[in-house]
Amino acid sequence: MGKMMLLQYLSPVLALVCAPFLLGIINRTKAVFAGRKGQPLLQTYFDIAKLLRKGAVYSTTTSWLFRAGPIVSLAAVVVACFIIPIGKCGAPISFTGDIVLFMYLLGIARFFVVLAALDTGSPFEGMGASREVFFSVLAEPVFLLCILALAHTHDLRFFSILGGMSPYAIVPALLAGISLFVVMLAENARIPIDDPTTHLELTMIHEVMVLDHGGPDFALITYGSALKLWLFGLVVVRAILPFHPASMLLDCSITLCTMAVCAVIVGIVESVTARLRLLRVPQLLIGAAALAALALFAGEGGLFL
Amino acid sequence: MIFLIAGILIFVLCGISALVFTSKPIACKLLGAGGTMAGSLAGLFVAFRVLISGIPLYWHASWQMPFGSVSLSIDALSAFFLIPLFILSFLGALYASEYLDHDAAARNLGLHWLFYNFLVASMALVLTSSSGLLFIMAWEMMSLASFFLVLYKHDDKGSREAAWIYLIATHIGAAFLLAFFIIAASQTGSFDFDSFAKHSFPPAVSGLLFALGLVGFGSKAGFVPFHVWLPKAHPAAPSHVSALMSGVMIKMGIYGIMRSLVLFGPFQEWWGLVLVSIGCVSGILGVLLALGQHDLKRLLAFSSVENIGIISLCMGAGILGACNNNPLIETLGFFAALLHVVNHAFFKGLLFLGAGAVLHAAHTTQIDKLGGLIKKMPFTAFAFLIGSVAICGLPVLNGFVSEFMLYMAGFFGLQSQASSMFLIAAVFMTSLALIGGLATACFTKAFGSIFLGEPRSQQTAHHDVGLCMRIPMYALASLCAIIGLFSWLVVPMLCGPLSLIASSNQSGIPITLATLSPWLKGISLGCALFIAVILLLILLRKRLLKNRVVSSSPTWDCGFSAGTPRIQYTGSSFTQPVTNFFRKLSFSKQTLKVDSSIFPQNWTFESDVPDAALDKVYLPGFKLIGFVLSKLKWLQGGKVHVYVLYIVLTLIAFLTWNFLWAK
Numbered sequence: 022m023g024k025m026m027l028l029q030y031l032s033p034v035l036a037l038v039c040a041p042f043l044l045g046i047i048n049r050t051k052a053v054f055a056g057r058k059g060q061p062l063l064q065t066y067f068d069i070a071k072l073l074r075k076g077a078v079y080s081t082t083t084s085w086l087f088r089a090g091p092i093v094s095l096a097a098v099v100v101a102c103f104i105i106p107i108g109k110c111g112a113p114i115s116f117t118g119d120i121v122l123f124m125y126l127l128g129i130a131r132f133f134v135v136l137a138a139l140d141t142g143s144p145f146e147g148m149g150a151s152r153e154v155f156f157s158v159l160a161e162p163v164f165l166l167c168i169l170a171l172a173h174t175h176d177l178r179f180f181s182i183l184g185g186m187s188p189y190a191i192v193p194a195l196l197a198g199i200s201l202f203v204v205m206l207a208e209n210a211r212i213p214i215d216d217p218t219t220h221l222e223l224t225m226i227h228e229v230m231v232l233d234h235g236g237p238d239f240a241l242i243t244y245g246s247a248l249k250l251w252l253f254g255l256v257v258v259r260a261i262l263p264f265h266p267a268s269m270l271l272d273c274s275i276t277l278c279t280m281a282v283c284a285v286i287v288g289i290v291e292s293v294t295a296r297l298r299l300l301r302v303p304q305l306l307i308g309a310a311a312l313a314a315l316a317l318f319a320g321e322g323g324l325f326l
Numbered sequence: 327m328i329f330l331i332a333g334i335l336i337f338v339l340c341g342i343s344a345l346v347f348t349s350k351p352i353a354c355k356l357l358g359a360g361g362t363m364a365g366s367l368a369g370l371f372v373a374f375r376v377l378i379s380g381i382p383l384y385w386h387a388s389w390q391m392p393f394g395s396v397s398l399s400i401d402a403l404s405a406f407f408l409i410p411l412f413i414l415s416f417l418g419a420l421y422a423s424e425y426l427d428h429d430a431a432a433r434n435l436g437l438h439w440l441f442y443n444f445l446v447a448s449m450a451l452v453l454t455s456s457s458g459l460l461f462i463m464a465w466e467m468m469s470l471a472s473f474f475l476v477l478y479k480h481d482d483k484g485s486r487e488a489a490w491i492y493l494i495a496t497h498i499g500a501a502f503l504l505a506f507f508i509i510a511a512s513q514t515g516s517f518d519f520d521s522f523a524k525h526s527f528p529p530a531v532s533g534l535l536f537a538l539g540l541v542g543f544g545s546k547a548g549f550v551p552f553h554v555w556l557p558k559a560h561p562a563a564p565s566h567v568s569a570l571m572s573g574v575m576i577k578m579g580i581y582g583i584m585r586s587l588v589l590f591g592p593f594q595e596w597w598g599l600v601l602v603s604i605g606c607v608s609g610i611l612g613v614l615l616a617l618g619q620h621d622l623k624r625l626l627a628f629s630s631v632e633n634i635g636i637i638s639l640c641m642g643a644g645i646l647g648a649c650n651n652n653p654l655i656e657t658l659g660f661f662a663a664l665l666h667v668v669n670h671a672f673f674k675g676l677l678f679l680g681a682g683a684v685l686h687a688a689h690t691t692q693i694d695k696l697g698g699l700i701k702k703m704p705f706t707a708f709a710f711l712i713g714s715v716a717i718c719g720l721p722v723l724n725g726f727v728s729e730f731m732l733y734m735a736g737f738f739g740l741q742s743q744a745s746s747m748f749l750i751a752a753v754f755m756t757s758l759a760l761i762g763g764l765a766t767a768c769f770t771k772a773f774g775s776i777f778l779g780e781p782r783s784q785q786t787a788h789h790d791v792g793l794c795m796r797i798p799m800y801a802l803a804s805l806c807a808i809i810g811l812f813s814w815l816v817v818p819m820l821c822g823p824l825s826l827i828a829s830s831n832q833s834g835i836p837i838t839l840a841t842l843s844p845w846l847k848g849i850s851l852g853c854a855l856f857i858a859v860i861l862l863l864i865l866l867r868k869r870l871l872k873n874r875v876v877s878s879s880p881t882w883d884c885g886f887s888a889g890t891p892r893i894q895y896t897g898s899s900f901t902q903p904v905t906n907f908f909r910k911l912s913f914s915k916q917t918l919k920v921d922s923s924i925f926p927q928n929w930t931f932e933s934d935v936p937d938a939a940l941d942k943v944y945l946p947g948f949k950l951i952g953f954v955l956s957k958l959k960w961l962q963g964g965k966v967h968v969y970v971l972y973i974v975l976t977l978i979a980f981l982t983w984n985f986l987w988a989k
Contacts, residue, residue, distance in 0.1 A: 076874035080881040082780055084700045086711075092867065096859035100852055114855065116848030121733045122721060125762075126856070129720040132766055136711075139774030139895070141881045142698070147779075147895020154770060155903040158763035165759040169740060169752070177737045222884050232882050237870045241863065303907060314752075321740075321748055 032107040040251035041065035050288025072240035090137025094130035095245040108272035138230035149229035159306040166313035183259035196316035198261035203309040205253035333368035341443030348436030358439025362419035366412040373408035394517035402822030410671035417798035418566035424794035445471035458507035458517035488562035495555035499545030506538040547579025560627035565682020573675035591830030601642030608635025618935025622691040658735035666728035673716040676802035680710035687787035709799035714769040724809035775897035814846035913938040
């Protein structure tokens with residue numbers, strides 16, 4: 022029993038330690054595609070360490086809310102890491118309906134990032150915040166539909182859905198997996214929805230919201246984005262993985278390897294597609310919603326092929 | 327019981343004496359506000375005692391009025407609704423004692439206090455009367471008292487129009503309620519609620535009663551399409567009155583529906599379907615219309631429509647659960663409904679009081695004219711932030727708990743065997759997620775444009791509001807936090823009203839709390855961890871920045887350094903993508919006037935989200951009625967002898983009819 026209790030903490034610990042590594046894999050993939058050598062795989066860790074060593078500059082327009090933004094949003098994402106299980110090990114916070122808490126924690130993270138952006142009074146950051154809330158209005162129902170498609174034969178807790186406890190139904194799982202992948206790209210500001218490396222403030226979404234953050238605050242934001250990517254990656258991977266070996270160790274390592282593959286796929290998508298025009302993004306998200314709804318009905322209709 | 331009656335007497339007496347002392351502002355304020363506060367405390371005591379002990383109280387007057395007795399009763403359901411009523415009326419009175427000060431010379435505050443006290447007293451009577459006739463009288467008193475409160479600024483044309491629309495809307499509702507009680511009484515032979523409860527109504531009759539009640543109570547609650555009076559009346563009324571009206575008075579409609587469920591059960595499945603559909607439509611349209619508003623109080627009024635929609639969804643889920651023999655869904659649905667009633671009373675009360683503070687200090691509630699108030703009004707800003715987070719249903723605060731329960735009800739609906747339930751649950755959970763996202767957009771806009779950034783116009787605040795206005799806001803904010811953090815302690819209080827509602831339905835006994843409390847404890851654990859991590863990170867940053875250079879500079883302007891506060895994103899531009907995307911649903915209007923000269927100077931852009939139901943349905947409808955009725959004007963020529971002729975003709979007609987009938 023004691024061992025199980027300890028194993029529950031594997032998921033948050035892995036997330037907190039390894040999350041920035043995923044960004045390294047994505048960037049390396051993009052570098053390979055572009056024919057560059059690329060930055061070190063651990064670059065995000067270096068960035069965070071460097072930022073943590075700096076002082077801070079705050080805009081004279083801002084208030085305490087600007088300072089609270091990075092902290093509250095990182096805290097929310099960290100708690101979300103304690104809810105999501107990796108494989109069969111379980112998670113420290115697990116109860117029926119924990120998914121709703123997970124969704125709303127990401128919601129409160131967004132709420133505070135948006136407010137911190139508006140606190141600067143900069144038109145660019147207002148623009149980014151406006152786009153962020155618009156796309157999340159569409160992405161949130163899609164995420165919920167996907168989770169319902171995966172969960173509805175079982176139990177509304179992450180452990181049942183992602184722990185390999187429910188029978189695997191290939192059609193719903195694949196449809197929901199693709200849809201979740203789109204949501205992951207949207208929520209994590211990746212191409213084709215948003216370009217994390219663009220140089221023009223007018224075209225950004227997520228990056229422009231954090232333009233004014235620097236030093237330790239920006240470190241918290243960078244780390245928070247890495248964690249969020251990890252969380253979504255984990256959901257996508259566990260939704261798609263068709264088999265769940267009985268051995269916990271094997272199950273965990275397969276999951277981690279698939280996460281790395283998922284990061285490579287994100288890198289490939291970023292290398293081969295252009296960013297969509299902002300007006301086209303809703304269409305992509307609505308397409309994802311249609312897929313997710315299909316997954317839900319396929320599951321209900323008994324398409325357990 | 328004696329405390330409640332004493333409380334009502336205090337309201338009435340203090341209200342009247344406040345009117346008598348109008349010319350002495352201090353005495354008037356002491357009597358008016360003090361009376362409300364004293365009466366509320368007395369009422370609160372009774373309500374808590376009934377809710378905790380579970381023993382209902384009765385009181386029968388020893389005199390009769392035509393068609394019924396004068397009897398009051400407080401059962402768990404009444405007590406449950408009495409609690410937010412008395413809390414909000416108490417805090418509202420405290421708030422008003424400062425809020426109305428600058429009006430003391432210009433307005434008749436004695437009248438205001440009279441009607442404020444009458445409103446609270448009549449709502450207490452609505453909740454406790456156990457006879458249809460007394461209920462309808464109290465209901466009418468409540469409508470009239472609130473009508474006069476909306477008319478506070480009676481020299482303003484907009485206020486008069488708002489109050490007028492409210493009066494018409496509320497009386498159309500009352501007409502349906504009159505029919506509702508008369509049909510019920512014609513079945514049982516008495517207006518007493520006891521006789522309704524004992525009588526078993528045939529399904530057709532109870533269905534008819536439900537439909538009548540839905541329109542009558544729904545027009546008070548603000549279901550779409552009966553919501554038109556809310557966005558008019560709330561901005562016109564003083565803010566503490568808006569808080570009381572939006573927080574509690576519209577819940578009288580919800581109370582009415584719940585009371586009808588208790589009295590006229592067993593439930594029928596289509597009731598649930600209707601409530602769920604109304605809930606989805608009200609929720610989505612309410613928040614979409616709220617999103618596009620430029621006036622904070624109008625925005626809050628539309629957001630009340632959204633929250634009433636959520637409550638309706640909850641009740642619908644509960645009824646569907648009961649009809650499908652699924653006690654889990656039934657419990658979760660009604661728990662969510664009851665909890666959201668209280669939650670909405672607290673956070674919407676808080677937000678309206680916050681809006682009042684903004685109005686008090688900055689003299690406007692036009693969102694696009696404000697900005698940067700957080701620096702001058704830090705206390706109001708923090709309270710408003712709590713309210714905004716709570717109303718978006720985000721964790722740590724109370725809104726999350728009720729939405730969580732509703733999600734769970736929907737989820738178990740997905741799993742249920744009935745395929746109709748599957749479809750309904752899928753639709754309503756998606757709507758709920760959409761409403762959640764839109765609410766976040768709406769309240770980041772409201773908070774962000776009013777309190778953050780730089781002031782957008784000359785109209786800005788120079789100081790925060792005083793203690794009497796801060797205390798009510800912080801009291802409500804703490805209530806929001808307590809329910810959010812300790813939900814597993816609060817939820818057992820809902821068991822009394824729930825078992826009352828469920829008892830009218832033979833389908834099943836609701837599940838015990840044992841199933842629910844591990845979930846709620848899980849939420850509390852997550853919230854506790856969240857707060858702990860926030861505190862840790864604050865400490866971490868404090869340590870990191872110790873002995874380092876922390877400087878300040880202007881916001882990064884991307885190289886364009888000539889910007890004024892006017893280049894900031896306004897609330898309207900912030901929500902433009904969303905309102906534009908949903909323009910087919912919300913009927914938002916955008917007009918762009920282009921100056922096509924070589925050096926364009928005068929471009930103008932206007933965006934507006936009018937209330938389509940009012941502009942496209944009600945106003946043309948009433949115009950048509952007015953047109954038709956004006957054709958009958960000749961009947962009323964103002965000549966007395968013609969009127970006497972009418973009376974004679976009517977008499978003859980009745981006599982003839984009676985004569986024929988007798989044969």
